Amino acid sequence: xxSSILDIATxxxxxxxNALDTTAQNIANxxxxxxxxxxxxxxxxxxxxxxxGFFGTGVQTTSVRRAYDQFLTGQLRNASSxxxxxxxxxxxxxxxxxxxxxxxxxxxxxxxxxxxAVHDVASDPTSIPARQTLITEGQTLxxxxxxxxxxxxxxxxxxxxxxxxxxxxxxxxxxELANLNGKIAYEQxxxxxxxxxxxxxxxxxxVLRIAEKIDVTPVFQDSGAVSVFIGNGQQLVSxxxxxxxxxxxxxxxxxxxxxxxxDGTSTLTITSAVSGGELGGLVxxxxxxxAPAENKLGQLAxxxxxxxxxxxxxxxxxxxxxxxxxxDLQSPQIPVFQExxxxxxxxxxxxxxxxxxxxxxxxxxxGGNYTLTRLSDNTQTSISTFPYxxxxxxxxxxxxxxxxxxxLIRPTADAAGKIGVGxxxxxxxxxxxxxxxxxxxxxNGNALKLAAMEGEQTMLGGNATFQDTYGRLVAEVGxxxxxxxxxxxxxxxxxxxxxxxxxxxxxxNLDEEAANxxxxxxxxxxxxxxxxxxxxxxDTLLNAVRR
Amino acid sequence: MRLSxxxxxxxxxxxxxxxxxxxxxxxxxxxSGKRILTPADDPIGAARALDLREESRKYxxxxxxxxxxxxxxxxxxxxxxxxxxxxxxxxxxxxxANNSATLKAEDKASIAREVRQALGELVGLANSKNxxxxxxxxxxxxxxxxxxxxxxxxxxYYKYQGxxxxxxxxxxxxxxxxDGDPGNRIFExxxxxxxxxxxxxxxxxxxxxVQTIPITRLTAGSDYELKVGALTLATGPLDADxxxxxxxxxxxxxxxxxxxxxxxxxxxxxxxxxxxxTWNANxxxxxxxxxxxxxxxxxxxxxxxxxxxxxxxxxxxxxSLYALDNAMENINAxxxxxxxxxxxxxxxxxxxxxxxxxxxxxxxGIQDLDYTEAISRFNLQQVGLQAAQQAFIKVQxxxxxxxxx
Numbered sequence: 001x002x003s004s005i006l007d008i009a010t011x012x013x014x015x016x017x018n019a020l021d022t023t024a025q026n027i028a029n030x031x032x033x034x035x036x037x038x039x040x041x042x043x044x045x046x047x048x049x050x051x052x053g054f055f056g057t058g059v060q061t062t063s064v065r066r067a068y069d070q071f072l073t074g075q076l077r078n079a080s081s082x083x084x085x086x087x088x089x090x091x092x093x094x095x096x097x098x099x100x101x102x103x104x105x106x107x108x109x110x111x112x113x114x115x116x117a118v119h120d121v122a123s124d125p126t127s128i129p130a131r132q133t134l135i136t137e138g139q140t141l142x143x144x145x146x147x148x149x150x151x152x153x154x155x156x157x158x159x160x161x162x163x164x165x166x167x168x169x170x171x172x173x174x175x176e177l178a179n180l181n182g183k184i185a186y187e188q189x190x191x192x193x194x195x196x197x198x199x200x201x202x203x204x205x206x207v208l209r210i211a212e213k214i215d216v217t218p219v220f221q222d223s224g225a226v227s228v229f230i231g232n233g234q235q236l237v238s239x240x241x242x243x244x245x246x247x248x249x250x251x252x253x254x255x256x257x258x259x260x261x262x263d264g265t266s267t268l269t270i271t272s273a274v275s276g277g278e279l280g281g282l283v284x285x286x287x288x289x290x291a292p293a294e295n296k297l298g299q300l301a302x303x304x305x306x307x308x309x310x311x312x313x314x315x316x317x318x319x320x321x322x323x324x325x326x327x328d329l330q331s332p333q334i335p336v337f338q339e340x341x342x343x344x345x346x347x348x349x350x351x352x353x354x355x356x357x358x359x360x361x362x363x364x365x366x367g368g369n370y371t372l373t374r375l376s377d378n379t380q381t382s383i384s385t386f387p388y389x390x391x392x393x394x395x396x397x398x399x400x401x402x403x404x405x406x407x408l409i410r411p412t413a414d415a416a417g418k419i420g421v422g423x424x425x426x427x428x429x430x431x432x433x434x435x436x437x438x439x440x441x442x443x444n445g446n447a448l449k450l451a452a453m454e455g456e457q458t459m460l461g462g463n464a465t466f467q468d469t470y471g472r473l474v475a476e477v478g479x480x481x482x483x484x485x486x487x488x489x490x491x492x493x494x495x496x497x498x499x500x501x502x503x504x505x506x507x508x509n510l511d512e513e514a515a516n517x518x519x520x521x522x523x524x525x526x527x528x529x530x531x532x533x534x535x536x537x538x539d540t541l542l543n544a545v546r547r
Numbered sequence: 548m549r550l551s552x553x554x555x556x557x558x559x560x561x562x563x564x565x566x567x568x569x570x571x572x573x574x575x576x577x578x579s580g581k582r583i584l585t586p587a588d589d590p591i592g593a594a595r596a597l598d599l600r601e602e603s604r605k606y607x608x609x610x611x612x613x614x615x616x617x618x619x620x621x622x623x624x625x626x627x628x629x630x631x632x633x634x635x636x637x638x639x640x641x642x643x644a645n646n647s648a649t650l651k652a653e654d655k656a657s658i659a660r661e662v663r664q665a666l667g668e669l670v671g672l673a674n675s676k677n678x679x680x681x682x683x684x685x686x687x688x689x690x691x692x693x694x695x696x697x698x699x700x701x702x703x704y705y706k707y708q709g710x711x712x713x714x715x716x717x718x719x720x721x722x723x724x725x726d727g728d729p730g731n732r733i734f735e736x737x738x739x740x741x742x743x744x745x746x747x748x749x750x751x752x753x754x755x756x757v758q759t760i761p762i763t764r765l766t767a768g769s770d771y772e773l774k775v776g777a778l779t780l781a782t783g784p785l786d787a788d789x790x791x792x793x794x795x796x797x798x799x800x801x802x803x804x805x806x807x808x809x810x811x812x813x814x815x816x817x818x819x820x821x822x823x824x825t826w827n828a829n830x831x832x833x834x835x836x837x838x839x840x841x842x843x844x845x846x847x848x849x850x851x852x853x854x855x856x857x858x859x860x861x862x863x864x865x866x867s868l869y870a871l872d873n874a875m876e877n878i879n880a881x882x883x884x885x886x887x888x889x890x891x892x893x894x895x896x897x898x899x900x901x902x903x904x905x906x907x908x909x910x911x912g913i914q915d916l917d918y919t920e921a922i923s924r925f926n927l928q929q930v931g932l933q934a935a936q937q938a939f940i941k942v943q944x945x946x947x948x949x950x951x952x
Contacts, residue, residue, distance in 0.1 A: 030552055094585070097585045101585055101586045112604045116604070119717065120611075126690060434687075438688070439710075440710055441690050442681055442685075442686070442690070443712065443714070444687075444716075448723070467597065474586050474594055474597060475586065475590045476590075477587075478585070478588075478590030479587075481586070482590055499554070499557075500558075504548050504554075507550075507551020507552070508551055509549065509551050509552050510946060510947070518951070
């Protein structure tokens with residue numbers, strides 16, 4: 001009997017110590033991200049039967065559990081993934097937004113100054129300073145196109161770099177998770193199914209961090225390990241094995257990187273399946289904002305250059321020569337990338353330049369037929385005769401390919417980077433409408449036509465002026481940024497709410513821990529008191545016997 | 548709801564950050580005076596603002612063009628006004644030359660000297676240049692002197708070297724105006740004499756009618772225009788004192804001559820020195836032929852001086868008043884047109900200015916900041932941030948551990 005009270009008291013001391021340890025662990029991890037508070041679970045020990053009935057034998061620690069809700073954790077993971085996507089999208093888009101509207105870098109003021117200079121030549125066709133100013137303003141305009149294009153291309157480079165880094169991080173996180181999976185399965189087996197709480201927290205934290213980079217679907221197994229799927233069902237992590245993501249140059253355009261998944265036996269291209277997370281945001285920005293902005297800027301540059309040249313070439317310069325090209329778009333005007341043999345040449349078609357679209361085109365040859373696909377909306381046209389004219393460009397096959405081939409034609413992607421001023425001699429500006437050979441140098445007919453072009457709707461199928469075209473680009477980038485900002489705000493709130501919900505279950509509250517500390521301290525003191533009483537009782541008995 | 552310590556701290560920090568970013572946005576707006584900082588703040592407004600700025604800039608350019616046109620037209624007006632004054636003086640001299648029947652040779656010579664002086668001044672003014680070094684009156688051949696300083700040897704008169712074109716300047720979205728007039732429209736084709744038939748031979752019912760016009764003055768640069776009813780045949784300025792034969796050939800070279808109801812020939816014998824007009828058909832001819840001699844102002848004054856100096860015969864002195872009046876009338880017509888254009892420029896300037904003002908107002912409405920609203924918003928946000936900071940400090944001090952001692 002006497003040993004029983006001591007036994008019960010000691011078991012209480014042991015369990016309470018466990019509880020105090022756990023409370024200390026909770027307090028220690030109050031600032032650890034992803035930590036779930038732990039609780040000691042205890043139960044009364046097996047009772048002892050006597051003739052009088054069952055007597056309790058004390059308390060035992062059954063397990064240590066973490067406060068955890070799988071649904072809330074999943075919600076947080078989804079919210080984080082969505083937020084990271086729109087966050088990186090918004091961060092990049094607002095850079096373009098600032099760029100296009102910046103009065104020092106944007107196109108609007110350069111176009112204004114350029115056409116002002118044209119007007120000044122119209123007012124003073126024989127003035128060499130006015131003509132020189134026009135050339136200089138033309139160069140400034142071309143420069144502005146070049147700079148803006150270079151900044152956009154730079155951002156493309158930044159996006160490629162970011163994609164590379166993100167994929168590197170995903171790969172190292174996946175490897176870490178695969179290792180952890182192995183460890184958890186081993187530890188949980190060793191503990192006969194009792195959960196290795198801190199490892200599980202680490203596991204959830206890793207899945208969350210992968211989800212911030214790319215949208216994932218985790219599948220939890222009884223062993224405690226987790227399998228992670230990305231895209232539309234490609235396996236990134238299975239148990240203790242991790243597959244690797246990679247980047248490879250695009251088939252036709254080497255600068256357009258594709259995302260690949262290598263599972264050890266084959267390499268899949270999964271770019272179109274990637275969504276969510278930072279990587280999803282980067283891909284979305286590249287395809288939905290950056291490429292269209294580059295194309296629209298190029299559309300404006302090419303449209304302006306070709307239209308302006310057309311009028312300029314119809315006039316006469318100060319010395320009675322017919323006008324040359326004012327703007328220079330370099331040769332070949334339109335870059336063509338190819339896979340397979342053959343030669344395709346593409347040029348702008350001045351007569352239909354207003355039809356020019358901000359899009360890339362792909363010309364496919366299957367060995368017998370040519371098919372042209374406009375990539376912005378995937379419109380397909382079969383072509384039988386060349387040269388073929390569509391959307392303000394003229395495509396010609398100068399050497400037919402042998403066997404199937406594919407050509408990527410990019411009329412607008414690089415135009416803003418290539419535009420320059422072809423004239424250097426101010427006397428070469430064709431301000432006159434009629435031949436100036438007879439001395440009619442004061443003729444300003446052509447300059448008037450050139451100046452009037454700024455108000456003419458020569459772009460977007462004859463529906464917009466140059467300035468309108470740029471205005472549309474600004475408005476489009478602006479509304480994309482705006483909607484990204486709004487959804488970023490909304491998703492941030494969702495993420496915050498998901499975090500709050502998870503924290504309300506799993507988070508450590510110091511006041512609560514302080515209260516527990518007091519509670520367990522008191523329990524410990526009480527149990528210690530019982531030991532003391534047991535000792536005194538025992539002493540009483542000993543003293544009685546000694547007498 | 549149960550709150551974790553992390554969450555309490557984090558949401559406090561977050562609310563402070565939010566307040567800070569709102570305050571920062573307002574601060575940027577206040578510093579720039581703009582409501583729209585980037586297109587994302589108001590995409591439609593930003594695009595409209597671009598449009599309006601461009602539009603108002605375009606009107607600014609029209610105003611610049613108006614200033615240029617105004618200065619050029621004012622200069623033209625001043626030059627023409629100077630020429631009118633000089634022509635007036637020449638006319639006074641012509642009156643003197645005509646009135647005194649008994650003018651001595653030396654008097655005529657002194658008048659001639661004055662006339663030559665005036666002619667030099669007139670040609671000088673006709674060859675005026677604008678600030679850019681372009682000749683005012685040579686059309687678009689603006690680097691070519693419109694009139695030689697003295698009659699050229701080959702042509703023998705002040706031959707116009709410019710062309711017949713005007714330069715238009717854009718002064719409104721759909722309005723262009725000429726910034727000058729070519730000299731040929733101002734100084735050329737002045738009617739200096741009208742020659743009538745001296746004999747009209749009525750053909751009666753059987754013979755064709757014949758009219759003869761004596762051509763007394765054959766001078767270089769003159770344009771002879773034969774007018775019969777609605778029909779006009781012109782020679783165009785003929786170089787180097789033409790002969791009557793040359794005039795007849797030039798008149799016959801006119802395309803309209805082919806369908807004319809008469810033939811032209813150079814008179815012989817008694818009709819020597821006369822233009823003979825012979826109708827093809829028999830019958831009653833009601834049209835009386837008339838020959839206009841036209842010269843440019845400078846060539847005529849040169850002829851006038853020559854007549855005073857006695858080197859040119861004919862009725863130049865008698866015709867001079869009529870000719871000078873016509874010359875002045877030509878110039879005055881141009882001056883009236885210049886005046887009308889200056890008026891039009893003024894009106895267009897006002898119109899453009901009003902338009903710019905209207906657009907600036909719209910632009911300001913779209914992009915400019917309402918300071919009253921922004922400042923009160925700024926104050927409110929400032930108070931909000933301070934409150935968030937104080938609340939954070941207070942909440943952070945609340946902990947049960949403070950009481951565990």
